[in-house]
Amino acid sequence: MQVVMRITSSTNRNPNFLMRLVSTHQQNVIKRDEQYGGHHFKPLPVVLDKGEGAYLWDMDGKRYLDFLAGFATVNQGHCHPRLVKVMREQCGKLHHTSRAFFTSVHGELAEYLTRLLGFDRFIPMNTGVEGGDLSIKLARHWGYKIKKIPTDKATVLFAENNFWGRSLAAISASTEPLNYKDFGPLVPNFEKIPFDDLKILEEKLKTNPHICAFMVEPIQGEAGVRIPTDGYLRGVRHLCTKYNVLWIADEVQTGLGRTGYRLAVDHEKQKPDILILGKALSGGMYPVSGVLASSEIILTLQPGTHGSTYGGSPLACAVALEAVRILEDEKLAENAKRLGNIVRTELETIPRDLATEFRGQGLLCGLMINKDFAQGWQVCLRLRDAGLLSRPAHGQLLRISPPLTITESQLREGLEIIKKTLLTI
The missing domain is CATH 3.40.640.10 (Type I PLP-dependent aspartate aminotransferase-like (Major domain))
Structure with missing residues (x-):
């Protein structure tokens, strides 16, 4: 809980705090980006290097489930x-x-x-x-x-x-x-x-x-x-x-x-x-x-x-x-419809004091995080640490839009990460 509070209070005022949560190798890449690139977008602090199917890997070889899919772009999975x-x-x-x-x-x-x-x-x-x-x-x-x-x-x-x-x-x-x-x-x-x-x-x-x-x-x-x-x-x-x-x-x-x-x-x-x-x-x-x-x-x-x-x-x-x-x-629309029902069934069980609302059709979904419980950015940082990548929309809505090629076992693994993370913050 102490680490979470530090993340919450430091996210906007001290971005260097977030740098300490990734390796020195990734820190150097992020610093170069910050020095030579524009600041019109705020990336989650992780440097990605490889993708395959529903997975992404960072520069240090850590694997993540991708629950963003390039803002619902990589429907066919990474590097099909x-x-x-x-x-x-x-x-x-x-x-x-x-x-x-x-x-x-x-x-x-x-x-x-x-x-x-x-x-x-x-x-x-x-x-x-x-x-x-x-x-x-x-x-x-x-x-x-x-x-x-x-x-x-x-x-x-x-x-x-x-x-x-x-x-x-x-x-x-x-x-x-x-x-x-x-x-x-x-x-x-x-x-x-x-x-x-x-x-x-x-x-x-x-x-x-x-x-x-x-x-x-x-x-x-x-x-x-x-x-x-x-x-x-x-x-x-x-x-x-x-x-x-x-x-x-x-x-x-x-x-x-x-x-x-x-x-x-x-x-x-x-x-x-x-x-x-x-x-x-x-x-x-x-x-x-x-x-x-x-x-x-x-x-x-x-x-x-x-x-x-x-x-x-x-x-x-x-x-x-x-x-x-x-x-x-590959009948990916049908897969999205079937798996979307699983997402709804699983995430609607999350207590309302943690997440106030689930929204979604197929695999275009969102989970509204209770702002009195945690900030959306904070939750995404904790999910990153647990091996799942996403981003919030409008501050509090956790996006859930994985590649449509994701398997049921991969999806359930990701949903368990979300539920466990919310229950342990």
Whole structure:
């Protein structure tokens, strides 16, 4: 208990205290990072050197269960042999040309994804935030070309507490001051409404004919795994259709098996007008994201109106194609659904004075640590020492999002570490 209190009281004021909890070798790497890198992110003090499946190893050879999966990116597990093989083969064949030319694998990926997910066309990008930016460009362009919104009047609605990155457009959509304060002026015609509130959504759509799109995460991840009430997604689909507004589903984190279905919108059997994918689209092997939509929406873009040097490169497309095939072949969505039920059953037994709430679908889960009991960062430090890695969201929500390839025995081992750690702090 004495060590825990020292961690709690020293975490923010004296970061050097945390250095004493890792080896000298790792301390030197962390110090170099702190000296020469930016301080815009706060990593957990551990230096990772190797990964395989659901495990990570630090520089000293200590093994950890990974319950973060690169913020729900490494759905296929670390260094999946099939992904490594494709990466090596494509690098040795053709890794980059830009979209100045056709390549054989670009159309192959687009055909596979559109047929699998039921859309007409796919535009590849690199990062999730680029997918979000592109979806908004598409929606605005459609608004002007098809819906005939007056010039510069197109408005996009967002759910409050959204998170889809930190570009200027993304922070303009944010309701978190840390994201947008002192970065203005922000993008105009972005409005925010409460998440999971169909009444307010309809009021907005009814009163403003210049709204071209409503962008929402089917489950709000960074906001703390906030799951909407049953029927919300059906209601969003109905209202967007009724008022001729595009529904943009941000599935960068929830998509591709994470919540127990291919897509989180599949929980209510709904289809958005624009779908954004990222993260698991490449299994973390290479930055790949993209947007799927109808021909009507995507073909409003003419040559020169959008592009990306790396988006749709042969390497990106080959990796993404294999990553999604792995998800399908190994039935990882089904595995996430089955194991997610185990996570819920096990963690809901934790006393409420330690953890006040469990949230989750599939293997996108969170355990709300009682702030009167311990700080989330403190808990993650203790989990690290016990051989499990994760991070808190919003200070107190312990993220539980392991690779979807994790076995039941590995999962149960990790859950026991969590329960034992909380019971012994």
